[in-house]
Amino acid sequence: MAAQFKNPATTALLELAKTRRSHYALKAESPIADEAIEHLVQQAVLHTPSSFNTQTGRVVLLLKEEHQKLWDIAIAALEGLVTAGRVPKETFENQTKPKLNAFRNGYGTVLFFVDYDALAPIKEKFAIYADNFNPWALESNAMAQYLVWTALESEGFGANLQHYSPLIDDQIAKQWNLPASWKLDAQLVFGVPTAQPGEKTFMPLEERFKVFGK
């Protein structure tokens, strides 16, 4: 029997979680105004929880040409690895470059950073938790990533999550003049999907979930 919820928004929320997928085939179009994208990302940044309300998440929204600049930076960085002999030229030409160009074909990228330096006072104040604050800051950042990813999908975008740090960190900080304390974690690429996402398999839920006291 399907579970009954009191609030239809709960069903809608879970449905959004279910339909959020990794979309790699994207085009540089947007179903909504740039202001709406900006508002969506801002609200996610504002309302994502953080340990002790430390609010260490930092976000940069890149649209259109600025988004393309990001992926040009990544392409140049990977090309540099080829020159340095660390990535085979064939791998770069046949796999890496087409993949990076597919990201470049999107409409925008959300850059997610963590400001670990901002945790210094609270680490001192709660010394007993000092080692936990960095992982908690990252967990909080991941929550914001998930919220933005799901909300963008809800508005008709497709998105995929990338991790090209630290390779592109310096260039990004320079290009957009970002504070040195902003440590890049993830890049969420988005655009209008041009293909269905690949099939997804699921482990049996019984192997992943237990309930007691029902």
Ligand SMILES: Cc1cc2nc3c(=O)[nH]c(=O)nc-3n(C[C@H](O)[C@H](O)[C@H](O)COP(=O)(O)O)c2cc1C
């Ligand atoms: C923490 C995390 C890191 C990920 N890193 C990458 C990544 O670097 N590159 C990538 O293409 N996908 C990345 N993904 C996407 C996963 O591969 C994808 O979410 C997973 O296979 C499930 O597919 P779905 O997103 O379509 O549901 C990441 C996902 C998560 C949650």
